[in-house]
Amino acid sequence: MTRFKAAIVQMRSTVNPARNIADMEEMVRAAAGAGAQYVQTPEMTGALVRDKEVFRANLREEAEDPVVAAAARIAQDARIHLHIGSTAILLDSGKVANRSFLFAPDGTLVTKYDKIHMFDVDLDNGESWRESATYEPGSRCVVADLPWTRFGLAICYDVRFSALFRDQALSGASVLTVPAAFTRQTGEAHWHVLLRARAIENGAFVIAAAQGGTHEDGRETYGHSLIVSPWGKIIAELDGDEPGFALAEIDPEESTAARRKVPNLKNTRAFDPTLPAAL
Template identity: 40%
Template sequence: MRVAVCQLNSREERAQNLTVARDLLERAAAGGAELAILPEYVDFLGKGSDTPEPEPVDGEFGTFFATAARELGIWVHAGSFHETGPDQNRTYNTTLLFAPDGTLTATYRKIHLYDVEIAGRVSYQESRTVAPGEETVVAAVAGVPVGLSICYDLRFPELYRQLAIAGAKVLVVPAAFMLHTGRDHWEVLLRARAIENQCYVLAAGQIGDHEPGRTCFGRSMIIDPWGTVLAQAPDAVGVAIADLDLERLETIRAELPSLANRRL
């Protein structure tokens, strides 16, 4: 399976963000990708007061990417967006996965919320405006089991172990990882999730500055089950593409059966 991770610098102009996302999906399709991954909050990064109105999964956002999947004939993982939440004060941070015919085949709501308070450095309480999801999701993409997650989930290995036990062979991580943590933790965590679960990891990140005064790390990458980085995006908007060798995955799992040998 050939896959692509798309790296954006989404900002306040939603229409422009979606235009860039569509262009990157077209580049992925032209490069032969069967599955393309977009980053977290692909349609908007900016001040909370300017956040687009939350939508249902079949709203404008979902329709846009369903159409892209159908017209390009590829699987589209639409990063994430602000889905209508359980109450007036909170949305869900939600991933949508579309088949090449435009059918919505999976929905995942981010489980772990980024609540951090470091005096004088970082103050961010995602749970004030976002409700946590409750269900893990493994979806079949062209017959391959794919486990879904979003950004901060990456720091919780128990989630990925559940996905691997449920049969996932590929783990997807759309993200808007901050520069100050990303430069030290992003690749380390991604490679760890790949190695310990003997899965491919596809991580699509936001890059660059956005309001209110934040910077995303980027370095979107594709990692094999041995922890080897197969492809990595440079520090710019763009696409990274690699081929997943599922026979190699089975060989790794057979020759180093750590996943099979677990006792907990």
């Protein structure tokens, strides 16, 4: 395992995929120029659109999606591993996948991941979200071996389901990824706590690029893209919701050291499921 430089790209995606691709490309290339070897963009890099007709009009199948095509080209041109946090992909069923893509420096696709957990919530500020009405949830936990170490893939709301990350860590992942578009309300309350918890309990780095600010479609996202060390220390952060990028050096040996100090993965034990108390 060797050290590498990782970058988180914070965006404020609009309803226009072409504009978002241009913004993404500018920041990804800037991060690569600053030395990043792995660059991650947020959830819904392609567009954030509430209007259903506009959303549907922009949808494309994977082979025809402009974000996917642009990402492959940029990864090859910049000679980096480029992780598109997610974009909406039209499925044969008529539903949509919230899908992330990880490209190699030669532009080939390393792997992809469909968001498993759907954000179906009613917040006390009046916001109501039903991702399951539009998106087909994924069912597969995904890890990828990159030149430096093994990565685990997740998206946004997945961060609240610790079993997914535990499975990735037990399979050898020392870097966990959580590209996101956290709402402002939930982000202010839980973003930092959840990401640091996933890092600490798994002895792994967590890399989480985020959407930030008030978007063209009216929604508000929290920003504060983060990279967290296996000991729970924030080692890179975009402190606010403005677009930009930040970098950190990742040493996978820090994951090994953290797991040696607190060997909770090794100490995991099976237990009987909860049963009614004996009379």
